[in-house]
Amino acid sequence: MRLSRSFLPTLKENPAEAQITSHRLMLRAGLIRQTSAGIYAWLPAGLKVLRNIANIVRAEQDAIGAQEMLMPTLQSSELWKRSGRYDAYGPEMLRIRDRHERDLLYGPTNEEMVTDLFGQVVKSYRELPQVLYHVQWKFRDEVRPRFGVMRGREFYMKDAYSFDVDYDAAVDSYRRMMLAYLRTFQRLGVKAIPMVADTGPIGGELSHEFLVLAPTGESGVFFDGAFEEQDWLSEAVDISDRESLAKFFARMTSFYAATDEKHDEAQWAKVPPERRREGRGIEVGHIFHFGRKYTESMDISVSGPDGAPLYPEMGSYGIGVSRLVAAIIEASHDEQGIIWPQSVAPFAAVIINLKNGDAQCDEICERLYAAAPEHLLYDDRGERAGVKFADADLMGHPWQVIVGPRGAKAGIVEVKNRASGERSEMPVDAVLAHIGVGA
Template sequence: MRLSRCFLPVMKESPSDAQIVSHKLMLRAGLVRQTAAGIYAWLPIGWRVLQKIGQIVREEQDRAGAIEMLMPTLQSADLWRQSGRYDAYGPEMLRIKDRHDRDMLYGPTNEEMITDLFRGDVKSYRDLPRTLYHIQWKFRDEVRPRFGVMRGREFLMKDAYSFDIDEAGARNSYYTQLLAYLRTFQRLGIRAVPMKAASGPIGGDLSHEFIVLAPTGESEVFYDAAFEEFDWAQEALSYDDADGLKALFEKVSTTYSATDETHDEARWAEVSPDRRREGRGIEVGHIFYFGDKYSASMGLKVSGPDGSMVTPQMGSYGIGVSRLVGAIIEASHDENGIVWPETVAPWKVGLVTMRGDDEASVQAAEDIYKKLTAAGIEVLYDDRDERGGVKLGSMDLIGLPWQLVIGPRGLAQGVVELKCRRTGEKVELSIDSALERLTA
């Protein structure tokens, strides 16, 4: 992408209404613009990050055997009356009347709708187990939206729903999503610690939150440093291995972690002091096993192996996709701007000419841009008519993993500069070597 043809407005100053670093950086680096209280437009660079996060979430859901679909944003109030949640849900539910004066709502979650869809089409235990998910915009009418996309009103969520014939099956589905979550967050380049949680308005008795440490987090968290050493992606664990999944769950359950809501001082005292980690955290995922709460209230039954009718056991599994953009920035930035993990960076390489009026520099940049693009590498080429220092500042701000900088003096000696955004390390090397490193 040529910056001169993109839409990437960067700001020198932080807007005064942004209180936390991720919100400030998302505005300054041109990821989002607020269009109404707690509602944001995703500009091209923000949209690229959002898509990359969504794609990793999708790939790990697919790998775990969940099936993608898409439910609509607006729902009929009647569905929510069947579960009893329409009246129970507070003013965070955005209630709407259509032109025929029918009660609708902007879905904050989809337990009722998926149960209704399942009820309409699934009749036999042979169609179980099944986990369905979608990645769709939700709305929660927060009384005081703040912190940018971290606590917005319209937000993108991945929510999955599992249906099993019995509790053992439902627990296996729960463990499957637990592993999928651990893998997902690791691939996103952040440490999200699973914590036993109270289940709140979803109901049920088994629930974990996934919390990213950040000073601006909403809740206080406590965990054993062992969580920092687990490598979930490397766990040679198959989703077909029920015993292995159960062992994973035991490992997560027996290693101490808690929010202030569930914190247990007695158990905390048993954790060796050098392994105690405390801080504030941001919730980026939440999973629930809630048994027959919705299937029973909404009359979902399937015929069992012996012909009798059975009420399926359900769970639901959320990831805050748009919130993750903020959470990743909270966890990964420095004084100059964002430092994207490579897996979610909007582009891998920023290509900069220090002198846009130097013919040789421009020619070299065009050549490198073509070669990297042809090799399938995502490049943002800053071809604007700006001073070199301004371009380098923008590149640090938007935080691409690599900067390839072309200056007239270096070029005369056949070298360019390659800078790693995370470490700040710069090396001078030939164009060919730089290309080789970036395409390796």
């Protein structure tokens, strides 16, 4: 993308309405704009980040055998009345009535719909297990939406649902999903710690939240500092083997980690004082096992081994894709702006032309840009160098490729790493390989 022609409106000043860093930087870097309370439009650069995150989430879901589908945002109230949640959910549910006086709702979650769809298709225990997921917009009518996309009313989310023949198989699905989440967050470049958590309105008996540590987090967290020192993905785990999954889960849960809602002072006292860590965390994922809560309440059964009706065990697994954009920024920024991990950045690098109109500078910039236009932002504006550098730091591109007239004469450019600040000079032909894009 050429910056001179882009829809990428950066701001020099902090917007008055933004209270936390991610909200300020998302507005200033031209990622989002508010359209109404708690509802945001995602501008081109912001949408690229959103898609990059969603694609990594999809890849790791597919890797454990989950199948992607797409369920509608509007749901019939009858499904929720069958489960008993229509009246119990509360005012966060946006209720709608169509022209035929039918009651609908803008889905805040999809347990009822996916259970009904499952029941229409799967008839025998031999067809289990099934894990279905989608990435879809959801709506919860927060009484006080704030902090930008961190706590908006409309949000983009991956939610998956597992159906298993019995409890042991359901726990296997739960553990498999926990492993997928750890792999997902590692690829996203964030450290998200799974913590014992409350099940909330979803229901259930086994629950972990994944939290990114940040001072602006809404949840209080308590965890064993030794947890952060572990490389949880260093050992191969066979996702088809129950014993391998059990060993992984036992190792994962051997260190104390809990949100304030589930904090246990007696267990906390057993953690050596020098390893106790307290702070705040941003919830970016939540996994539940809730058994037959929905299959029984909605009377969705399959034929069991003896021919009798069998109610499958279920689990629910969410990742806040839009919230992750803000969480990554909260965990990765400095005074100048965002510092994107390369896996989610809207552009791998920005090409900064220090002297528009100089034949050699223009030629080098055009050559680099033409080699990988989908990965590069070309700042071809007729602005001062200081403005270009400030915007590059603000937008957080992992790399800055700086093309000036002195180096251009010798076929040399300067490359800056946004995270470390390290600068190096190199021949033009070496740049793309150095920043990890192109052939």
